[in-house]
Amino acid sequence: MKNKLLIPKQIVTADSQNRILKNHAVEIIDGKIAGIVALKNFIISDYDGELLDYSRFTLIPGFIQTHIHLCQTLFRGFADDLELLDWLQKRIFPFENSHNKNSLKASVQLGLHDLLTGGTTTILDMGTLRHQEIIFEELIGSGMRAYAGNCMIDQNELYPELCESTDENLKSTYELAKVFHNSNNGKIKYGFAPRFVLSCSEKLLKETKEMMKDFPGSIFHTHSSENKKEVETVRQMTGKENVEYFDSIGLLDDHTVLAHCIHLKDKEINSLKNNSVRVAHCPSSNLKLGSGIANIPRYIKEGISVSLGADGAPCNNTLSAFNEMRISALIQKPIYGPTSMDALTVFRLATIEGAKALHLQNEIGSIEVGKKADLVLLDLEKTDQPIQLSDEQIYSSIVYSSGKSNVKAVFADGNLIVDNGKSIIYDEEELVSKAKDELNKLIERKR
Numbered sequence: 001m002k003n004k005l006l007i008p009k010q011i012v013t014a015d016s017q018n019r020i021l022k023n024h025a026v027e028i029i030d031g032k033i034a035g036i037v038a039l040k041n042f043i044i045s046d047y048d049g050e051l052l053d054y055s056r057f058t059l060i061p062g063f064i065q066t067h068i069h070l071c072q073t074l075f076r077g078f079a080d081d082l083e084l085l086d087w088l089q090k091r092i093f094p095f096e097n098s099h100n101k102n103s104l105k106a107s108v109q110l111g112l113h114d115l116l117t118g119g120t121t122t123i124l125d126m127g128t129l130r131h132q133e134i135i136f137e138e139l140i141g142s143g144m145r146a147y148a149g150n151c152m153i154d155q156n157e158l159y160p161e162l163c164e165s166t167d168e169n170l171k172s173t174y175e176l177a178k179v180f181h182n183s184n185n186g187k188i189k190y191g192f193a194p195r196f197v198l199s200c201s202e203k204l205l206k207e208t209k210e211m212m213k214d215f216p217g218s219i220f221h222t223h224s225s226e227n228k229k230e231v232e233t234v235r236q237m238t239g240k241e242n243v244e245y246f247d248s249i250g251l252l253d254d255h256t257v258l259a260h261c262i263h264l265k266d267k268e269i270n271s272l273k274n275n276s277v278r279v280a281h282c283p284s285s286n287l288k289l290g291s292g293i294a295n296i297p298r299y300i301k302e303g304i305s306v307s308l309g310a311d312g313a314p315c316n317n318t319l320s321a322f323n324e325m326r327i328s329a330l331i332q333k334p335i336y337g338p339t340s341m342d343a344l345t346v347f348r349l350a351t352i353e354g355a356k357a358l359h360l361q362n363e364i365g366s367i368e369v370g371k372k373a374d375l376v377l378l379d380l381e382k383t384d385q386p387i388q389l390s391d392e393q394i395y396s397s398i399v400y401s402s403g404k405s406n407v408k409a410v411f412a413d414g415n416l417i418v419d420n421g422k423s424i425i426y427d428e429e430e431l432v433s434k435a436k437d438e439l440n441k442l443i444e445r446k447r
Helices: 068-076 084-097 101-117 131-142 166-178 202-214 228-238 243-247 266-274 283-288 295-301 322-328 345-350 350-357 391-401 429-447
Strands: 004-012 020-022 023-030 033-037 050-061 063-068 118-125 145-149 186-196 220-226 257-262 276-283 305-310 375-378 407-410 413-420
Touching: 004 375, 004 391, 023 145, 050 391, 050 407, 063 101, 063 257, 063 276, 063 305, 063 322, 063 350, 068 084, 068 131, 068 429, 084 228, 084 350, 101 118, 101 131, 101 407, 101 413, 101 429, 131 145, 131 166, 131 186, 166 186, 186 202, 186 413, 202 220, 220 243, 228 243, 243 257, 243 266, 257 345, 266 295, 276 295, 283 322, 295 305, 305 322, 305 345, 305 350, 322 345, 345 350, 345 391
Parallel strands: 004 050, 063 118, 118 145, 145 186, 186 220, 220 257, 257 276, 276 305
Antiparallel strands: 004 020, 004 023, 023 033, 050 375, 375 407, 407 413
16 A cells, blocks of 8 residues: 655644644555654655645544444335334334345445545444345445444334344354454444334343453443333333333443433433443434434443444434534533533534443544544635634534535544545446335335
8 A cells, every 4th residue: 555645734733632633644555644744844855755745634533433234225215204113113123124135235335435535444234134244245345444343133012023133143143252352453343233112121231241242352242221111111120210121231331332321310320431331322313213312421421431423324413423422422411511512522422422432442432543544634724614724613614514515524543435425336226226216115015
């Protein structure tokens, strides 16, 4: 791989000092950031490598999203205006149950294209009950860095057809983890993914957690306390609150990522803190499903790890990190005041805090020497942006004013995978055409 020198207008590092560097360039060697050099001390004409002039654009770390459902992208727009349990029962479970390998492939490619062209370079994906190998194959081909695993469901009163036995779930999960954990030169890691309490037996949850011991560095990823009816049902089933139940059966530690965590009691928040649990905050999904607003300012104040995720396309309906940043900031302000979630804090949730949630902070999440070159270039010189960009206004610009149209280039492991806003990996027209065909076939199977 030829050495590269990226020359941006400025570098938003997301490092521990939140440095914003101007008149600096980033050198990439073998997929890593080999140097951040001051241009005043550097003779560009002497550089023996590829010079990439991005002098109009702002360089940031690739976004990290810690709760995604790639298998649902094909269903975007098919599950609007429903609360969670109806949404699952009437739309999502029947659609997921109707996937075959071809429709799943189309869904995953749509999602990956959407994420990558929006500047997201790392995800934690919930997976699917069947054909999970397709998701892994597509992740490897896309250049995305990811934790992923098959979605585990061994009981399902909402939609009994989408279910497999406990032993089948555990067997397929173990086999997939053996093949794909730390695959693609370590870019793909296993995320064990029991769906949520209502669809998982206690045996499945406990044995899945035990299984992780054979796969160091893996993640336990599930939903928790997203919806009031869900919480009530968990209470009826277990006699405990959701997080309290997880704690009682030994599921909580620093390799546990819980999506949502909206309806928590004080003792549950203490459990998150005491066990170093990671919370994946999905504000757009929580609003669209009418689920509620998580007390993220309190979690952050308590020292609980918080990161962002778009969830699935049918409950969002975008997979945009920009959307999640903006909404995560805005929804807290009427409750806790205008300073409760400032732009810098939110930007870090989408970058370095996401990396910390996945124990990848030594590899990604900030622009520092030695880290992987997962990088995004943004055009912040547009009419919808602040006209003058102080350091503070740069964060405002990214969080409050920017979107997918501002993404000009994306690098993963130093490889250019989005150029001038267009994917190098996928042909968008071809993706849409194939997806339409597969969706029509899936709808026929579902009937």
